[in-house]
Amino acid sequence: MLGTELPNMFTRKCSRIWHSSRHRPLLRSSFYGLVLLIALYTLYHLVPRSTTDFFSDFLNAEADASPEIWNERAEQVKQAFVHAYHGYERYASPNDELKPISRGKINNFNGWGVTVFDSLDTIYLLGLNDEFERALTVVKQTNFSISVGNDGFAPYFETVIRYLGGLLSAYALSKDHMLLERAEDLAVVLDPIFDTPSGMPFYSVNPTTGEHRGPEIGILAEISSLQMEYTYLAKVTGRKQYFQRADAVSKTLARAKLRDTGGMFPIQWNLTSGEPIGYRLSVGAQADSAHEYLLKQYLLTAKTDKTSLEMYLRATTHIITNLMYISPTRHLAYVTDSATSTFWELGEPTHIFEHLSCFLPGMLALGAHTLPLDNLDEAGINFRNLGDQATFGYAAKGFKTLRNYNLTEIHLWAAESLAQTCWLTYADQPSGLGPDEIMMKTIHHDSPPENYLWIKAIEKWRKSGARGPVPGVADRRPVVYSERERLSGKGVGRDYVLRKPGYLLRPETLESFYILWRVTGDSKWRTRAWAIFEAIERETKTPSGYASLRSVEMSPAPKEDSMPSYFLAETLKYLYLMLSGKDPLPLNEWVFNTEAHPFPVFEWSEEEKKAFEMSNT
Ligand code: DMJ
DSSP, X not given: OHHHHHHHHHHHHHHHHHHOTTTHHHHHHHHHHHHHHHHHHHHHHHSOTTTOOHHHHHHHHHHTOOHHHHHHHHHHHHHHHHHHHHHHHHHTTTSSEEETTTTEEEOOSBTSOHHHHHHHHHHXXXXXXXXXXXXXXXXXXXXXXXXXXXXXXXXXXXXXXXXXXXXXXXXXXXXXXXXXXXXHHHHHHHGGGGOSTTOOOOSEEOTTTOOEEOOSEEEHHHHSSOHHHHHHHHHHHOOHHHHHHHHHHHHHHHHSXXXXXXXXXXXXXXXXXXXXXXXXXXXXTTTHHHHHHHHHHHHHTTTOOHHHHHHHHHHHHHIIIIIEEEOTTTOOEEEOOBOOSSSSTTOOBOOEEEGGGGGHHHHHHHHHHHSOTTOGGGGTOOHHHHTOHHHHTTHHHHHHHHTTSOHHHHHHHHHHHHHHHHHHHHHTSTTSOOOSEEEEOOOOSSSOGGGGBHHHHHHHHHHTTSOSSOTTTSOOOOOOOXXXXXXXXXXXXXXXXXXXXXXXXXXXXXXXXXXXXXXHOOTHXXXXXXXXXXXXXXXXXXXSSBOOBSOSSSSSOOBOSOBOTHIIIIIHHHHHHHHSSOOSSOTTTEXXXXXXXXXXXXXXXXXXXXXXXXXXX
């Protein structure tokens, strides 16, 4: 009896309550509320995230924030800079960097106060006059002829991008001549580094003795990320020798035999012969800024350095057609390295995606914005000839593929899809900050890696009528694993594992958001930047500064006692420029070096061209 009576009694009781006028309004609204919640939950989990993304709806709503709110946010970034810089001044100046947990200091870049030099132009842009005056005093007093640490040897690449870049950029903005004099003082003590037949610099130099150090095999990023600084130095001092330093490196790159690497520069180079070695290709560590400087040197010289543009087009064609992949589950676009050429013509992809590579979306977007990619005749370039098979081997294939596309469009798609992935690596973490390195779980046991290339997905999408979003470009829902899922390894839905879980206060993702925001006007990039800033405030702030994180996988995140100078030079600068309503550095008038130091675009006069013997222009 109980089996049938009870349910009936229950149903009758419910019906009575439902129809009783006393309970009706409350009950009905709760019921409909519940139904709505269930519907929303189902929609959230079943509908493809590309079309309905609640997270991005939230972000879009945020994007409608008023200009006052954005200015207030920019002000908060300024205060973050002040907090970091004052902490450095108080506990570490004039040493290189602050240790933000122990309130200690470290001399890791010559002991000349790298944080001061790297921060100069940001301080100026933020209008921090007192801090600027104090920084000038440090700059004036620095003795560049003695380097502290590393046995007295100054690492060339870091010294150029941080110190020389900071000085020149602050000079360009403030016109304080002392800054230019100090930039030249520095260039003079560094100069013995160029004692190679190829004109490519050694790894380090002793500024006291002029002795240089480093293997005969140089690393791409370290030997060819100086063209902007030295060309600008030549321009403002009128001294030819600085231009020749930059020009020698560009000419060696342009002469190199790149048949085996399909027109792309590998990581290793012989400094004597000026020839590339091996097949290791990357846009991340050890390679990044060398590719970046091809575009930026062309832009800085008011689009006169055509050779740099040709090399840029070869590099980007290779990257887009051979190094960009798409993940199987969430269809995340990523760029990876290729390790050797034994397995496959193009080299075995590692499927590692580095935070450092997140500068690439910004570079591609900047190129798409500033170059006549679909009218290259205008720049005196025949796109087809750039991939000549006899000289550049399998590059020909990539050029053939891209000829069928609107080049501006495909560069922008590549930029947007990579930036989406960079963003998700942040949004996927409980800390809201991105790991230094991930590895995509792309499995290709039974089919060649080629099948997972991003360009293949684009081809397929186009063949099937280009319906739906461009592969990789759509917004996706973040997948945040709970502590239990993380520890048990049972989390599902992500298509990568973390290889280096730390967040080192790096700028690359924000740098790309900044350029995408300027180029596309899509406020989602700005809104995401704000979300990242909030995470920086929450997770990395200490009483004396901001600290790198050992892992992004938990909140609160465990900290590391380090505040690299690029956090002030780049990360906070890009944030501020993006959030504030003003644009003091329009992309067609200023070009950022790889450490975010802006240099003004300039034209060479005919006399300068002659005086500098510029065969290139
Ligand atoms: C910066 O020092 C520069 O951007 C460099 O080119 C590589 N990345 C670091 C910060 O991550």
